Amino acid sequence: MSLRFLAALAASLVLTFGPVPTALAQKGPTTGGEQIAIRVCNNANDNARIALSYQPVGSDQFFNEGWFAVPSRSCQDIATTSNGYFYGYAEVEGDGARHWNGDFPLCVQYPGPYEFWSVGHTSCDSRQALQYFVQMHSERWGVYTWTLDPGP
Structure with missing residues (x-):
């Protein structure tokens, strides 16, 4: 996929879904170079499992993978990217009815683990x-x- 196509896709998503709220990376150890380490901190009393969609370092396509286990009251570094935009979905382990979600539709696979490249739909x-x-x-x-706070 070309960068021009991805830029057009990103612009159309902003027009469709509205602007993405800006969040800043937390201070912490750097990963070296122009990279972002995606860390999930689970502040809930239940174990969580995480699904991500992100561009791996050196790729111009989004990669989707899950399920990463993040135990209760712990943090895990899940992935590294050089693109500032990425997407996450989390659910309580063993109880998919309790989850942390947003409004950006993406596919996951049950029971997992899974991994696949995005195809643009x-x-x-x-x-x-x-x-x-x-x-x-x-x-x-x-x-x-x-950060996954208690309450889903």
């Missing part, structure tokens, strides 16, 4: 389900922390 294949991801944006290199 939200039509899920027969092994997948549509979930609504949190849109995240970092304006700085370093560590971006997504």
Whole structure:
């Protein structure tokens, strides 16, 4: 996919879904170079499992993968990207009815683990389900922390 296409796609998403709320990367150890480490901190009393959509370092396509285990009251570094835009969905382990979500539709696969490259649409294949991801944006290199607070 060309950068021009991705820029046009990003612009159309902003027009469709509205501006992405700006969040800044948390201060922490840098990953070296122009990279962002995506960290998930689970402040809930239950273990969580995480699905991500992001551009791996050196790629111009979005990669989707899950499920990363993040135990209760702990933090895990999940992925590294050089693109400031990425998406996450989390659910309580063993209870998909309790989750942390947003309004950006993406496909996941149950039971997982899974990984696949985005194809530019939200039509899920027969092994997948549509979930609504949190849109995240970092304006700085370093560590971006997504915090899962109790309550889903």
